[in-house]
Amino acid sequence: MKNSREIMEILEAYDLTGSYRAAAELAGCDHHTVARYVKMRAAGQAPEQRRHRERAIDAYLPKIEELVVRSRGKIRADVVHQRIVAMGFAGGERTTRRTVAEAKAQYRLGRHRVYRPWTVEPGLWLQFDWGWGPRIGGRQTTLWCAWLAWSRFRVVIPVWDKTLPTITACLDSTLRRIGGVPAYVLTDNEKTVTIEHVAQIAVRNAEIVEVAKHYGTTIRTCVPADPESKGGSEATVRIAKADLVPTEVNLRGEYSSFATLEAACREFCARVNDRPHRETRRKPVELLAEERQRLHPLPRAPFTAAFGTTRRVNWNCTISVDGVRYSVPHRLVDTRVWARFHGDELIVTAVEADGTAVEVARHQRGNPGTPVVDDDHFPPRENKDADRTPKATNAAEAAFLMLGPGAASWLVEAAAAGTRRIGAKMAEAVALAKLHSPAAVDRALGTAAITGRFADADLLSILDYQARQADAAPTRAGEGHSLQPGTSAWAAFGTGTGTTTSGAGLPDDLPDDLPDDVGGHDLDLDGDR
Template structure:
């Protein structure tokens, strides 16, 4: 069976030459074949139908088409070979590849007619910014290894890109990343497209995203309209999906970053580089197109909102805030207030209404950094103040610091009937004077003598005059001792020999 193209050539040559044999000689076929096709065409000039030949894969066409559709046109003939062999296929791998290619072509044609329709998305200058989160591995911190994420954004018209890194994807980190993006481009676009995390949409009703109230307040501060993509549909994100993928492949090193500060510095350098290169789609540099787009952006507010100054924390009644499982002090007047915490690799800065109020070194989990200047009273020393109640206690402590030390030492030693020692000291003060009593109390504290009568004995010893000491230079005189003969050492040496 000749192909349709060959049939057309045979008929055209016959109309010119009018001879079956001449056409057969030119086309390399028998003149009877030429006659059959010319007669089949008839006066209307219709070509003879081409009858398809049977294939060795026809019995397995249903199985092949089913697997092609299940895999979205991604299955290969090599993968299908084991399956069709088990089903009884005895043909070659080449025949199977042809059958799989035909099935994929038919599936793609069907998808083009019945599947999703794609069309270019065109954004005007100053209209759109697209943003999304991306994973960047882990980074070492004082609290141990933590997941590192990056907030990426791109302007829809100029293709200007920004990247900032964070160890969190909470709303505070989202607000900081968005504020950083606005400040980098020098303005605010009319609409900002987000994905659907809980920090953006708290839920969905009938396909409509219920926006997070915090995001609504942030949008009102910057005067932009927040928009969300379709749920579980990365293709609806547009350009930002490619930007995140490009950032992961071109910026994030295989071994990761050593610190958060290093990651942010690398991100800033990378953005300066890619924004200065010619974009393959616009054939212009994003940094140059941004100069054209910036006058159409809305002006930045005079200050960042509080939520965009760091992670928000509430000051507890201890005048401290908890950050990364560590505790940091703030001025006591801010108890119950909400503050913002910003952290780097080594420092923590706490702000209130845009003003820094405290700065601490970054601590490991479980540690605390307390500044005495943040509290109206001095820090406790751990020594409890004495609070006398009875007249005898007042009179005893009036003796001075010696009485204070004696009372604490005796109590720590577990002295029984300590109140009797106080009465004994007061009696001693009345009879022998306060100076001698204070000396006795000091000596008793030094040597740990807290028994009954010890104070009186010590006072008696202090009253007695000390014995006269003999000068060290005077030799000791011993009289009345018997005299013995003295021999020299030589006598002992001769005796040993």
């Protein structure tokens, strides 16, 4: 089969010479080939079109096409081959596979779904969807991924669950980030949004309808099993998971806490919203400034009916729910929060100063009489036991403490030991500092504090001892004196006194039946050794 360039060269050669053989000689091919392409051009056929040759499988083409149409293009080629072999086909399975592929291509031709480009308008559509987030402490998180269709502005918020109060809080936070309310909110058909379908009509959850009314928008859902109707939010989920969920591709480490994941999501949103989008060639944050002019104003207060029952935070940073006290962050003291149970967990929601509803605490269900407390909810406690530095309140105490750190240590330890007449002993130490140096007295006081000597004469005794030790020369033991046991007792070993020995100091009158070894030593009774 010649390619297009070769066919054009053959036809040009024929047009130049007007002879099949001469054109074949110029083009480097057979004159019959030249004649075939010239005749095809004269008949109005495409020269590059191959002539169909009769095949053994052509007799079974109607049956193959029937099977492909009946299965809507889903049937496998091996199943078709079994069918036509039973009908008498003697060819190979490779021929059947190629023919079935051609039949499927012809079936799909003209049956493709045609997509009309979605021309979005500013202030009209907001889409959101969910994606699995990373695991923190062995627990699965979820990512709320919202996408403003016209400006391509993205919002990603990590959460622990997908309940209706969580959806309400995420929706409120998203609307306050974009600074307005769009006309429609498009999402998937989850039970929190769509209860059921009747005659292919989605029946809305009454509570989500109330949420939409509060914000002045309309909740819409996509067509079931049709991700194309919300492809923008699907892409937002895919991009967020690729960047935020630790994988071997992005080399991101595990998250130590939920606050770390929240910070990573805010950083991700700031980065993707501040770079030019591939479609618009403009930054989403710049387009959002223009789209805000077409958004509806936000209500000042969020929709709090879904957050549970209201509770007032006591001055001990706790709220009471079903007779059990649960802690909340100390910054919420004397404010109103909302508490609800989700399974065995209590979720506490608060409204920030800017009107955003956020989850501030989450506890396991407790038992009455046992408070459920999180230490992170309370401010750092002052360690009063660690701060034991004496502070002077009069001149006598100041004079004593001026001696040095040893004096302060002595006062602390003496007070802890219940020492009597501490004031008089402090005055005595100040008086001794005039006879001895203040450094020496302070050193003696430190020694007394360490050894626990707080009696009346202990300080003076320690001072005298330290003075003698300072004047006396150091004493070192000489080599002529040692406590190590000597070896003089071994000097007479083997010499024997008053008894004749043979070789090793043994007596001569040993019995004849004495064994050759005594105590593990060989004996030479003949006196050779």
